[in-house]
Each structure stands twice: as C-alpha cells, then as structure tokens.
Amino acid sequence: MSPAGPDGPPADGTPASPVRVTDPDDPAIALFRDVKERDRIGRQGIFIAEGLSVLTVLLTRSPLETLAILVEESRVDRLPVLAERGTAPLYVAPQAVLDGIAGFHLHRGILAAGRVPAPRPLSALPHGPLRLPVCVNLANHDNVGGIYRNAAAFGAAGVAVDATTANPFYRKAIRVGAGAPLTVPTYAVGDDILGELREAGITPYALTPQAGASLGAAPLAARAAFLLGTEGPGLPDPLIGGCEPLAIRIAPGVDSLNVATTAGIVLHAHALQHGL
Amino acid sequence: MSPAGPDGPPADGTPASPVRVTDPDDPAIALFRDVKERDRIGRQGIFIAEGLSVLTVLLTRSPLETLAILVEESRVDRLPVLAERGTAPLYVAPQAVLDGIAGFHLHRGILAAGRVPAPRPLSALPHGPLRLPVCVNLANHDNVGGIYRNAAAFGAAGVAVDATTANPFYRKAIRVGAGAPLTVPTYAVGDDILGELREAGITPYALTPQAGASLGAAPLAARAAFLLGTEGPGLPDPLIGGCEPLAIRIAPGVDSLNVATTAGIVLHAHALQHGL
Numbered sequence: 001m002s003p004a005g006p007d008g009p010p011a012d013g014t015p016a017s018p019v020r021v022t023d024p025d026d027p028a029i030a031l032f033r034d035v036k037e038r039d040r041i042g043r044q045g046i047f048i049a050e051g052l053s054v055l056t057v058l059l060t061r062s063p064l065e066t067l068a069i070l071v072e073e074s075r076v077d078r079l080p081v082l083a084e085r086g087t088a089p090l091y092v093a094p095q096a097v098l099d100g101i102a103g104f105h106l107h108r109g110i111l112a113a114g115r116v117p118a119p120r121p122l123s124a125l126p127h128g129p130l131r132l133p134v135c136v137n138l139a140n141h142d143n144v145g146g147i148y149r150n151a152a153a154f155g156a157a158g159v160a161v162d163a164t165t166a167n168p169f170y171r172k173a174i175r176v177g178a179g180a181p182l183t184v185p186t187y188a189v190g191d192d193i194l195g196e197l198r199e200a201g202i203t204p205y206a207l208t209p210q211a212g213a214s215l216g217a218a219p220l221a222a223r224a225a226f227l228l229g230t231e232g233p234g235l236p237d238p239l240i241g242g243c244e245p246l247a248i249r250i251a252p253g254v255d256s257l258n259v260a261t262t263a264g265i266v267l268h269a270h271a272l273q274h275g276l
Numbered sequence: 277m278s279p280a281g282p283d284g285p286p287a288d289g290t291p292a293s294p295v296r297v298t299d300p301d302d303p304a305i306a307l308f309r310d311v312k313e314r315d316r317i318g319r320q321g322i323f324i325a326e327g328l329s330v331l332t333v334l335l336t337r338s339p340l341e342t343l344a345i346l347v348e349e350s351r352v353d354r355l356p357v358l359a360e361r362g363t364a365p366l367y368v369a370p371q372a373v374l375d376g377i378a379g380f381h382l383h384r385g386i387l388a389a390g391r392v393p394a395p396r397p398l399s400a401l402p403h404g405p406l407r408l409p410v411c412v413n414l415a416n417h418d419n420v421g422g423i424y425r426n427a428a429a430f431g432a433a434g435v436a437v438d439a440t441t442a443n444p445f446y447r448k449a450i451r452v453g454a455g456a457p458l459t460v461p462t463y464a465v466g467d468d469i470l471g472e473l474r475e476a477g478i479t480p481y482a483l484t485p486q487a488g489a490s491l492g493a494a495p496l497a498a499r500a501a502f503l504l505g506t507e508g509p510g511l512p513d514p515l516i517g518g519c520e521p522l523a524i525r526i527a528p529g530v531d532s533l534n535v536a537t538t539a540g541i542v543l544h545a546h547a548l549q550h551g552l
C-alpha cells in the first residue's frame with residue numbers, strides 16, 4: 001500500500017495535492033516501474049509520456065486520459081502546467097527514487113502515464129477534403145513519431161498504421177513526435193489497405209521514387225491518402241500498382257529521403273492546394 | 277607495435293590484405309579506441325563512420341580520405357564494397373575484440389575513420405543558381421545530420437554552419453544524415469552571416485513561423501540561402517530583420533516543425549522552381 005496515498009481528488013474537480021514517494025517499490029507508482037524493460041515487452045493499453053513538452057501536450061491539447069504523473073520533487077513548483085492535471089494523481093519523488101522507479105537515470109525528471117485509445121477504422125474519418133498519411137510496415141519508432149508530428153503540423157485528419165508498423169504510443173515515438181501521437185487520431189488499416197481507402201472515398205497515392213508523376217507537377221485529390229513505406233525496400237509493388245504513384249524528385253545518386261521528411265513534404269503540398 | 281601489420285598496399289593500387297586484430301590495445305587500431313568517449317571530447321580532424329550504408333557512401337561517393345576500416349571478421353566476405361577501399365588499411369577482428377576496441381557493443385560491426393575536410397568560405401561557392409541551408413546555433417546532431425541528408429537529396433550546393441552549430445562530422449550526425457556530411461560540402465560562416473551572404477550574391481531567407489510571406493506563394497531567388505534556427509527560440513531577431521522572412525504555414529496550436537523537415541520542404545520548393 002502507498003504510505004501516503006491521496007484521499008482522492010476534491011469534489012470540485014481541482015487537482016488533489018501531490019503525494020510524495022520515497023520507496024521505489026511503492027505500489028502507487030507501479031505504472032512507472034522499469035520503464036525501458038516494459039517498453040520492450042509492451043504495456044497493456046498504457047503509454048508513457050516523458051519530459052515537459054510532451055506532458056504539456058498531454059495535459060493541454062490531448063483528448064486522452066492521463067492516469068498518473070510522476071515528477072522529480074524540486075521541479076514541481078516550476079511546472080505551472082501541472083495545474084491542468086484534473087483528477088490525475090501527481091506523485092513526486094527525489095531524483096534517486098525516481099531513477100530507482102524508472103530503472104535508469106531520468107534526466108528529464110518528468111513521466112506521465114496515459115491510456116492508449118482504441119484505433120479507429122477508416123469509416124470513422126470525417127467527410128470532405130482530408131489528407132492522411134498511411135504507414136506501411138514502418139519499423140522505426142523515430143520515423144513513425146516524425147510522421148505524426150508532420151501530420152499535426154499540416155492538419156492531417158489522422159495517421160493510419162498497418163499491423164506491422166511500429167507502435168506510435170511507444171515512449172520514443174511520442175517523444176520524437178513532440179507529443180503528436182497524443183493529439184492526432186490513429187486509424188488502423190488491415191491487409192486490404194486499398195479496399196478500405198476506396199470504401200472511404202479516398203484517393204491513394206504511393207510515394208515512390210520510381211513514379212513517373214512527380215509532386216509539384218499535378219493537382220492532388222481533395223481526399224488523399226499518402227502511402228509511406230520503409231526507406232530501403234519501399235512499398236510492395238502490388239500496393240503501388242493500385243495507387244496513383246507519386247515521386248518526390250531527388251538528385252541522382254541519392255538513395256532516398258527520410259520517410260518522415262517525405263510525409264512532411266507531401267502533406268505540406270496537399271495543404272497548399274486544399275487549405276490547412 | 278601491431279603484431280601483424282600490413283606490408284603496405286601493393287604498388288598497383290589494389291587493396292592490401294586484411295589485417296587480423298586480436299588485442300584491443302593493438303596500436304594499429306588506435307583510431308577506433310573508445311569511440312563514445314572520444315565522441316565526447318572531440319577528435320583532431322578525424323571522423324568515425326559507422327555501419328554499412330555510411331561506409332558505402334564513404335567508399336563510393338565521398339571525396340574524403342578514408343584512413344582505416346575495422347570490420348567484424350565474419351562479415352568481410354559479405355561486404356563487396358570493401359573492394360573500393362583503395363589504399364586504406366582494413367582491420368578485421370572477432371566481435372568481442374571489436375567491442376573491446378570501441379568500448380561498447382558494436383552491433384553494426386563496421387567502423388571507418390576518415391579525415392574531416394577544412395570548411396570552405398562562402399566565397400568558394402559556385403556561380404549561378406544554388407540553394408544553401410544555413411544552420412544557425414543548431415545544437416542537435418540528429419537535426420544537423422537530417423539537414424545534410426536533405427541537402428544531398430535536393431541538390432544543395434552545400435550546408436553552411438555557424439560556429440555554435442553541432443559538428444556535422446560527429447558520428448551520430450553522419451549516421452542520421454545517411455552519410456551526407458561525407459558528400460555535401462561544408463561551408464563555415466562567421467558572426468556576420470548576412471554580410472558574407474551578400475558578398476556572395478545570395479539572397480537570405482529566414483525560416484520563421486511568424487513571417488508574413490509563406491512558402492508556396494512567392495517565387496524564390498535563384499541564389500538562395502535558407503537560415504534555420506533552433507525549434508524553440510528560433511532565429512535571433514536581428515538576423516530575421518536582415519532576411520526575407522518566410523513561413524511554412526502550419527496548423528494553429530502546433531508549436532513548430534522539425535528543423536530538418538523544414539529544410540527538406542524549402543529545399544524541395546526551391547528545386548521545383550529552379551531545377552535539381
């Protein structure tokens with residue numbers, strides 16, 4: 001049991017007082033224990049947000065539920081954003097206890113846990129013009145985070161991910177994404193990506209360096225999905241065959257663009273044509 | 277002394293045979309010792325390239341001198357690119373010796389050392405149309421590497437860096453940049469960035485979200501420099517005041533774009549207007 005558990009939030013909805021933790025094994029902060037090891041094995045529907053900028057996104061701009069916050073105690077008074085925590089419990093601890101809980105030196109001194117939303121089907125997308133990056137078998141968390149960040153910047157309706165793409169709610173994807181996985185809706189696509197997009201009335205573009213048509217030369221459909229594959233092998237040919245292929249022209253001899261940069265360029269181009 | 281030093285390359289320029297290293301303290305591979313610690317304290321004019329894709333760039337597309345290569349011994353026969361090493365000595369070692377040399381587990385199993393080129397002054401830039409990202413006080417190696425990668429992709433004349441920008445020849449910048457710091461020329465700018473650009477006949481654009489003019493609405497000068505500042509504080513006001521300010525429009529409530537993505541978008545736009 002927690003030696004100093006909160007008595008629950010006050011009935012008027014103002015945040016409850018911080019609870020000081022002195023024992024890394026305190027069950028109250030079990031959500032935050034062994035952060036990296038649990039990153040590896042996966043959590044059941046929980047994400048971990050790290051650092052001030054991501055905490056700020058979570059508390060001020062994200063619709064997702066915050067389950068708990070854990071902060072190095074000397075920082076609390078310099079974090080006015082904590083006033084936005086609602087009924088989420090706030091735990092504070094000395095740095096050494098924090099490091100003992102997390103299992104590594106937590107130099108940012110700030111962790112929050114929240115609930116991963118259920119992914120939406122494409123049928124839940126809004127009507128009208130929209131842009132949607134579709135991640136196909138993207139294994140790199142930094143790239144997935146970067147795609148969410150660009151989706152947020154250029155007003156994408158969401159980000160669609162297939163079953164083999166890296167989890168956007170993994171700690172590092174959230175951090176590299178500047179918190180965007182907590183604000184941009186996640187849509188799930190199954191094996192029949194093209195069928196699902198057709199059903200939703202969305203034109204699929206395959207970003208591929210081999211395409212004859214290049215970005216900047218042609219108008220883009222108002223409802224557009226941009227399929228993004230890994231930087232080496234790219235998108236599978238059958239998928240490209242069912243899409244409008246689209247190239248971002250690069251200099252001869254250069255292998256490829258970073259896939260998050262590719263997303264940024266094509267989403268920006270669509271926003272220029274159809275408005276943010 | 278090396279227990280099995282090479283006898284020097286054959287006179288016909290074909291590569292010398294690999295030299296097997298069994299002692300992490302062998303002076304022959306001193307260049308590769310304690311990689312991370314030397315990353316921290318800095319090297320005297322030497323860079324370390326890591327992994328196959330960067331090695332390939334170094335040996336096949338970079339004008340820079342390769343000083344030595346060190347590879348985990350079981351990989352050598354699967355690395356045809358090593359035939360391109362010219363007179364650079366090739367050392368091979370078992371994984372455990374490799375890890376002992378590098379000071380950490382070198383899971384990529386491939387290191388190369390090369391010579392950092394002297395940075396060029398802007399007066400050495402070619403005549404005619406060109407695009408040039410200018411890094412102003414960019415502390416993050418990943419971002420600097422990403423800017424070089426985009427500079428390579430969109431045919432920039434080089435990348436200019438000021439004295440406070442992170443070293444593009446740092447191992448991680450080279451890796452994140454997919455080797456582009458080894459192919460794209462580095463130009464150094466001093467305190468009077470705007471004076472140096474004016475002298476070189478280059479129009480300076482300041483990328484800043486507050487600009488009235490936005491990318492996509494206006495033609496860009498044929499000889500154009502794009503000043504890029506840190507994502508939080510951005511460029512200093514006096515610098516913006518001397519430039520054509522230029523915004524990439526993003527959705528309300530979103531803090532900023534990643535600076536490497538910003539570089540990619542603006543370099544792509546310039547290439548569309550003036551050719552790759």
